[in-house]
Each structure stands twice: as structure tokens, then as C-alpha cells.
Amino acid sequence: MGKRGLFNYRKAQGIESEMIFILAQLVIVLLTLSLWWFFISSSLNKDIFERRYTTQDMSLLTDIIQSSPNNVYTIYSYDKTHGLSSYYNVEFPATLPKPSNPPDFNKVLIYGPTADRKQVWYPYSNDKNLNLRLQTTPDLTANKIMLYKIGNEVNIKNDFKKPNLLTIKCPTNSPKTLTSKSLTTIPFDNITIADKDLSNEGKRLREIRKKFSSYTYTVNPTSDLTLIISLSDRNIIKANIPKNDNASERLVCDTINLLTDKELVEGFAIIPKKTTSITLELEIKPGTNIKILQETLNKIIK
Amino acid sequence: MNKKGIISLYMSNWIIRAIFLAVMTVLVLFLVNYMSSAEVHAEHLRAEALAARILYSPNGLSYTDSNGRFHPKTVDLEKFTTTDVKFQESPLLKDLIDFGEKQFITAKLQLKNLETNNLICPLKSTACTDKSLYYNKELFDQWLLFSFDKNQFTKVDKQVYVLIWDKDKFVKGRLNIQVVTPVG
Numbered sequence: 001m002g003k004r005g006l007f008n009y010r011k012a013q014g015i016e017s018e019m020i021f022i023l024a025q026l027v028i029v030l031l032t033l034s035l036w037w038f039f040i041s042s043s044l045n046k047d048i049f050e051r052r053y054t055t056q057d058m059s060l061l062t063d064i065i066q067s068s069p070n071n072v073y074t075i076y077s078y079d080k081t082h083g084l085s086s087y088y089n090v091e092f093p094a095t096l097p098k099p100s101n102p103p104d105f106n107k108v109l110i111y112g113p114t115a116d117r118k119q120v121w122y123p124y125s126n127d128k129n130l131n132l133r134l135q136t137t138p139d140l141t142a143n144k145i146m147l148y149k150i151g152n153e154v155n156i157k158n159d160f161k162k163p164n165l166l167t168i169k170c171p172t173n174s175p176k177t178l179t180s181k182s183l184t185t186i187p188f189d190n191i192t193i194a195d196k197d198l199s200n201e202g203k204r205l206r207e208i209r210k211k212f213s214s215y216t217y218t219v220n221p222t223s224d225l226t227l228i229i230s231l232s233d234r235n236i237i238k239a240n241i242p243k244n245d246n247a248s249e250r251l252v253c254d255t256i257n258l259l260t261d262k263e264l265v266e267g268f269a270i271i272p273k274k275t276t277s278i279t280l281e282l283e284i285k286p287g288t289n290i291k292i293l294q295e296t297l298n299k300i301i302k
Numbered sequence: 303m304n305k306k307g308i309i310s311l312y313m314s315n316w317i318i319r320a321i322f323l324a325v326m327t328v329l330v331l332f333l334v335n336y337m338s339s340a341e342v343h344a345e346h347l348r349a350e351a352l353a354a355r356i357l358y359s360p361n362g363l364s365y366t367d368s369n370g371r372f373h374p375k376t377v378d379l380e381k382f383t384t385t386d387v388k389f390q391e392s393p394l395l396k397d398l399i400d401f402g403e404k405q406f407i408t409a410k411l412q413l414k415n416l417e418t419n420n421l422i423c424p425l426k427s428t429a430c431t432d433k434s435l436y437y438n439k440e441l442f443d444q445w446l447l448f449s450f451d452k453n454q455f456t457k458v459d460k461q462v463y464v465l466i467w468d469k470d471k472f473v474k475g476r477l478n479i480q481v482v483t484p485v486g
Contacts, residue, residue: 028320029323032327036327036331039330039331040334049342052341052342053342056344060348060351063348063351063354063355064351064354066355066359067354067359067362068358069372070372106400106401106402107402123401123406125351125399125400125407126400126402127355127359127397127399127400128397128398128400129397130361
């Protein structure tokens with residue numbers, strides 16, 4: 001009796017039968033491998049999962065940004081894994097499928113490489129009290145976008161310039177017209193505010209708060225807006241607006257926004273007192289020259 | 303063994319191999335397909351985002367004092383009330399969370415005063431049997447019925463300890479948020 005097995009039939013069958021079976025085996029194995037190769041490679045190019053993930057991630061981020069109690073910004077970057085993200089486009093808000101239609105402000109849409117290919121979208125909610133101004137970002141080749149909420153405005157941009165988070169929402173009434181102003185610097189003129197040790201932020205903030213509470217004005221403010229820079233407070237400006245009304249509030253608000261826009265201050269507090277005046281306390285950015293600050297303040301309050 | 307016997311033995315080996323190859327092929331195709339087309343489930347995150355919108359947004363239910371200072375994670379009783387006797391829906395929440403034409407989330411909010419241990423009725427000057435404030439009540443009722451089907455809807459229950467601003471003081475409270483949202 002001959003041995004059992006695939007290649008042990010030579011004596012009985014000869015070379016021809018062996019060759020036919022081996023060839024048949026090779027064909028089947030090659031076919032199977034080709035099928036696997038084709039399927040795996042097409043699956044890798046099928047980026048639907050990535051698109052779904054990205055739309056959901058961006059939508060949820062848009063939801064959360066709108067929930068922020070105050071100003072906030074975030075830079076969202078998404079991976080270019082396997083170079084797939086270069087295949088698709090992201091739209092805030094969705095304008096497809098008909099570009100002539102009004103854009104759909106409640107969707108993040110991903111499509112590509114052409115407009116009708118593999119569209120994936122996911123909804124996000126809109127706070128109607130906010131001014132949601134998400135606009136289509138045409139070119140996301142950098143794979144980065146910045147989402148921000150400043151005051152009542154929620155927007156998207158891709159220039160990555162850090163927005164001013166200290167901007168506050170000002171009253172809508174007309175600002176007060178300044179009829180008189182005074183700017184008092186005590187007792188220095190051309191001094192640069194020294195850097196302070198910022199390593200212990202909590203301690204520093206407590207010190208500042210303590211200074212605010214114990215501070216007594218050396219100048220009695222009588223004008224519409226009085227700004228006092230005191231050496232004892234080092235990097236703190238105090239402003240006093242004698243009349244506590246809406247127009248004065250707008251004045252304080254505008255002043256803060258202008259100062260923070262110019263990056264002269266890095267923190268502020270408005271302390272409403274149960275008197276007729278508003279006190280505004282500004283923390284000056286370390287490294288600021290007082291003379292330049294004075295000139296800027298003069299320009300602002302004019 | 304004669305010629306027929308050898309061929310028959312060889313063929314039976316072949317059949318076993320072919321079956322094995324077919325099973326392996328199907329397995330590989332299934333695994334690759336499963337891994338590359340897996341769904342992304344974000345229903346719980348969506349519920350968290352809704353809770354964050356209600357409690358942390360200045361336009362939500364939280365209290366803002368007369369100086370304009372916003373107190374996150376509080377509930378202003380004035381904002382928690384509604385005049386919608388039929389649906390007990392909050393107009394404030396409708397403006398706060400707008401998904402456009404299609405609705406993707408519904409919620410029921412119950413606020414409990416932990417000092418009196420009573421649920422607070424959201425209706426202004428009217429007694430209510432159901433002491434709940436709703437967001438999309440009609441859909442909530444419909445979807446809740448089908449929430450047993452995990453393939454269609456997800457129900458998320460969330461409890462948040464909050465401070466309730468009652469006229470002129472804070473009292474301890476708990477906000478129960480029940481969210482029902484379609485899967486996907």
C-alpha cells in the first residue's frame with residue numbers, strides 16, 4: 001500500500017497528474033491572495049469611519065464651545081492618518097448638496113474628493129442667543145481650525161491668531177461722552193513694570209485681591225474717568241468712574257476692551273461698590289513701559 | 303491502492319483544504335470590514351453636551367446676579383419655570399438648544415430641593431402632577447417607549463448636584479436630567 005498524502009502518489013500517477021494538481025493549487029492560492037489584497041487595500045482607502053469620527057468630533061466641540069460660561073478658543077487639529085484627510089473637505093455650515101440653497105447651520109459636512117462623493121454629516125445645536133457665525137472653511141489643508149467664543153460671537157477661522165479672551169460684552173446703550181478726565185500717575189513716570197514671579201499663580205492672585213481690598217485712593221476722583229497708577233500697587237491700574245449708570249458702564253467696558261486689545265493688561269476686575277461710582281482695576285502686563293501706557297491711555301480716553 | 307482510490311483520497315484532502323481556505327477568507331473579509339466600517343457612538347457625549355449647555359452657558363438655567371456675575375452649575379428658579387401648561391416645555395431651552403429642522407435629542411429635567419426633599423413644579427402659579435420640565439416633550443414620550451431597543455435609542459440618566467437660587471438665597475438641590483436620543 002502506498003503512502004497517503006498529497007505528494008506521495010508519483011509512483012502511481014506520474015509527473016503529469018502531480019503538475020496539474022500543483023498548478024491548480026497555485027491558481028487557487030493566488031486568487032485568494034489577490035482577493036484579500038484587493039479587499040484590504042480598498043478598505044484602507046474607504047475613509048468613511050474617519051469621516052464619521054471627524055464630523056461627530058467637530059460637532060460635539062461646536063456644541064461645547066457654545067456652552068462656555070466665558071470667552072474661550074480652541075485649536076482643533078485632526079490627524080492625516082494614511083493621508084486620508086487630504087481626500088476630503090470639511091464645511092461649516094453645510095452648503096451641499098445644492099450650493100444655491102441657504103447653508104444648513106446645524107451640520108458639519110465632510111465630502112470629497114468631489115462634492116457628491118461620500119458625504120458624511122453630523123448635526124450640532126445652535127444657541128439662538130449667540131451670534132453663531134460659523135463660515136465655510138474652504139481650505140483645510142493645514143488640518144487645523146480655530147473655534148472660538150468671544151462675547152456673543154461664535155466663529156471659526158484658520159489664521160490661528162490668538163483672540164483676546166479678556167474682551168467683555170458691553171452694554172448696547174451709547175457710551176458716556178467724556179467732558180472731563182484726569183490721569184494721575186503716582187509717583188513715577190518712565191518706569192517699566194518688572195516681571196513678577198508667576199510660578200505661584202494662586203498666591204499672586206490672592207496678593208492682588210488683598211491689595212485691592214486694602215487700597216485707599218490718594219486722589220479724590222471727580223472727573224468722568226480717573227485713572228490712577230500707583231507705585232505701591234506696582235502693576236495695577238485703578239480707574240474710577242464717579243457715576244454708576246449705564247453710560248458709565250459702557251465707558252468702563254469700552255476702555256477695558258481697548259486696553260486688552262492692545263495687550264497692555266493681562267487681567268481686570270470691576271468692583272461695583274454700593275456708592276455712586278464704579279471701580280475698575282487692571283493688571284498691567286509685565287514689561288509694559290508706563291510712559292507708553294500713559295500715552296495709550298490718553299489716546300483711549302480721549 | 304489503485305488509481306481510483308488515490309484520486310479519491312487526494313480529492314478529499316482537497317475539499318478539506320478548500321473549505322479551510324474559504325472559511326479563512328470569509329473571516330479575514332469580515333474582520334477587515336468590521337474594523338473599517340465600525341459605527342461611532344456619541345450618544346452619551348451628546349447628553350453630556352446638553353447638560354453642559356444647560357448648566358454652564360450664561361443663557362441656560364444658571365443664575366446671573368444683579369452685577370452681571372454668572373454662577374455656573376446653579377439653577378435659577380425663575381428660569382426653571384414655564385407657562386406652557388400643556389407640554390411643560392421650556393421656551394428658554396428651545397432657544398438654547400436648536401438643532402434646526404430635525405430633532406436629535408429630547409430631555410426631561412426634574413429639580414429637587416434637597417432641603418425640603420420635594421420636587422419643584424416648573425409651572426408658574428399652577429399645580430402640576432408631573433413635576434418635570436421638558437425639551438421636546440412629544441418626541442421624548444415617543445422615544446422613551448422605544449428606549450428598550452438599544453439599537454435605535456439611547457437613554458441617559460444624569461444627576462447633578464446644584465445650588466438653587468430661590469428668590470434671594472441659594473438652597474441645595476439636585477437636577478435629574480433624562481436624555482433620550484437616537485443611536486448614531
